[in-house]
Amino acid sequence: MAGDDDFHRKDAIKSGITAAAALGSTGFLLAAVQNALQKQNLGAMSVFTRSGGIIAVMTIGGGAYGFTQTAMANLREKDDAWNTATAGFVAGSILGLTTKKMPVVLGLGAGFAAWQGVLSVTGGRLRGWTDRLDEDDFDTRIAMRENKRRPIEETIAEIGEGRGIRPPGYEERRRERLKEKYGVEINPVKATVE
Structure with a gap:
């Protein structure tokens, strides 16, 4: 609900399965692309036999990330950056x-934890958080449009009349220009019958 700051428990297993399915399908796509770029043609099943490790790591890592993030939030009863940082550590590990090397396991875990934690703190934006999260986007756009809007007289003076731009008095000035240049007087045609 909008404005409701109370913590609501979520299903950690469902989050883990959802994340595992999403990242597992991404891993399958990466394995398929890697298989397609191989010089040897070993058939369609080589996506699983040759590149199956990518699929497994991404599925397990994604499932662990989703489960850890939700379980951590449920245990702490808070939704904050520590949940995503912990989940990032588990997924990175x-x-x-x-690689079967402990320094790499800890390093990737710490790297993913820092990356996910900072991304969570900044609100999921790479450019940082915004100060006006409560302000409506429509009001912001209207204010920006009013700041950038120029008077019509200034625009007409800059680009000129014609080409679909017809300011007040345009027809009279056009008739005068045509009379001076060609000597022909043009009478406006009325669309209504009197």
């Missing part, structure tokens, strides 16, 4: 397990 799973990625590092493929």
Whole structure:
């Protein structure tokens, strides 16, 4: 609900399965692209036999991330950056397990934790958080438009009349120009019958 700051528990298993499915399908896509770029043609099943590790790591890492983030939030009863940082550490550590070296496991875990924590603190934006989160986007756009709007007289003076731009008095000035240049007087045609 809008304005409701109370914590609401979420299903950690459902979050883990959803994240595992999303990242597992992304891993399958990456494995398929990697398989398609190989010089040897080993068939369609080589996506699983040759590049199956990518699919497994991304599925397990994504599931662990989703589960850890939601479980941490449920245990602490808070939605903040610590949940995503902890989940990032777990996911990064799973990625590092493929190297079988403990410094790499801890380094990737710390790197992913820092990355996810900072991204969560900044509101999911790479450019940082905004000061006006409560302000409506429509009001902001209207204010920006009013600041940048120029008077019509200034625009007409800059680009000139004609080409679909017809300010007040345009027809009279046009008739005078045509009479001076060609000597022809043009009478306006009325669209209504009297």
